[in-house]
Amino acid sequence: xxxxxxxxxxxxxxxxxxxxxxxxxxxxxxxxxxxxxxxxxxxxxxxxxxxxxxxxxxxxxxxxxxxxxxxxxxxxxxxxxxxxxxxxxxxxxxxxxxxxxxxxxxxxxxxxxxxxxxxxxxxxxxxxxxxxxxxxxxxxxxxxxxxxxxxxxxxxxxxxxxxxxxxxxxxxxxxxxxxxxxxxxxxxxxxxxxxxxxxxxxxxxxxxxxxxxxxxxxxxxxxxxxxxxxxxxxxxxxxxxxxx
Numbered sequence: 028x029x030x031x032x033x034x035x036x037x038x039x040x041x042x043x044x045x046x047x048x049x050x051x052x053x054x055x056x057x058x059x060x061x062x063x064x065x066x067x068x069x070x071x072x073x074x075x076x077x078x079x080x081x082x083x084x085x086x087x088x089x090x091x092x093x094x095x096x097x098x099x100x101x102x103x104x105x106x107x108x109x110x111x112x113x114x115x116x117x118x119x120x121x122x123x124x125x126x127x128x129x130x131x132x133x134x135x136x137x138x139x140x141x142x143x144x145x146x147x148x149x150x151x152x153x154x155x156x157x158x159x160x161x162x163x164x165x166x167x168x169x170x171x172x173x174x175x176x177x178x179x180x181x182x183x184x185x186x187x188x189x190x191x192x193x194x195x196x197x198x199x200x201x202x203x204x205x206x207x208x209x210x211x212x213x214x215x216x217x218x219x220x221x222x223x224x225x226x227x228x229x230x231x232x233x234x235x236x237x238x239x240x241x242x243x244x245x246x247x248x249x250x251x252x253x254x255x256x257x258x259x260x261x262x263x264x265x266x267x268x269x270x271x
Contacts, residue, residue, distance in 0.1 A: 060224070060255060061120040061131055061150030069094070069130075070116045073109060084226060086129075087117075094119055096132045097144045098221050101154045107142040109135070120150055124255045155222050173266025174242035180249070180264060183210070184234045190227060201227060201248075203235060212237050212248040215261040219270050223259045225251065240266050 071090035078085045084095040087109060094117055096102075102109070109115070115137040119130040133145045145152050185205035199214045212235060214220065220227065227233070234252040239245075247266050252258045260269050 060123050060127075060257070061145070062123050063120050063148065063150045066118060066120050066133065068116060068118050071114070073111050073113050073115060076109060076111055087115075087132075089115060089117055092119075092130060094130045094132050096135070097152065097154060101144070102142075105142055107135075107140060109137065113137055120145075126254050152224055155224055173247075173263065174240045175238035175247060175249075175262075175264065175266030176241065177264065179239035180236065181238070182234065182236050183207075184232070185210075187227060187229050187231045187233060189229060203233070210237075210246060212246050213240075214248050214251075215268070215270065219261065220259075225253065225257075225259045227251075238264070238266060 069089050069092050073087050073089055075088035075093075076085070077087070077093075078099065084097070085099060086093050086095045088094070096109075115135055117132050117136070118134040119132055121130055122128075131145065131150070133147060133150070134141060134143050143153060183203070183205050185203040187201050188204045188209060189202040191200045199217055199220070200211055201214060202209055202211050214227075232254050235248050236250045237246050237248050240247050247262060249262045249264060249266070250258055250260045262269055
């Protein structure tokens with residue numbers, strides 16, 4: 028059997044879908060980061076499938092082009108399979124971010140099956156739109172108080188040195204290299220980061236608002252601003268989650 032996005036160790040992929048987040052809970056921020064005026068179609072056989080655990084998109088390579096697709100759970104839920112050697116036609120759009128050289132899949136067609144991944148007008152991921160409950164629905168904020176004191180709130184810019192994410196890790200964390208040294212920050216669940224269409228990777232420059240959680244003696248990331256200037260709110264200032 029040829030390796031595929033859905034046939035390689037189904038139990039592992041199911042776990043990966045859980046780790047990357049299923050359709051539960053709204054994203055906390057989203058934005059159109061694709062240049063939809065530059066849609067193009069790439070046809071050919073899939074030569075590589077990269078199932079990237081952690082806070083990254085899985086990707087495929089078609090006609091020597093690396094194309095980011097969607098979270099594993101989205102493929103599982105839609106019963107859509109991609110296999111190495113499979114002939115596909117992929118509608119793609121480039122990122123508007125000058126620091127992001129990747130193409131993003133809008134629609135994938137393979138044989139008699141097709142899967143729409145992103146809105147064809149805005150480029151917004153369909154998994155993000157659905158988790159929002161529609162374009163006009165605002166995310167709800169969870170009730171409850173956290174253990175972050177207002178005196179500990181800090182805004183810092185830096186470069187991501189390391190990410191700890193993947194199977195069995197409920198809350199990913201990242202090590203940020205700043206002017207004052209390294210700091211380890213607990214993030215939100217992967218499903219929240221993926222739903223917000225936020226991809227984190229070592230070497231990326233971000234600005235983070237964080238606070239010290241006295242309950243666990245950890246630093247919590249409250250909001251993250253990426254290189255494109257888009258801000259994703261993860262937690263309220265008291266440390267309580269900004270997701271359901």
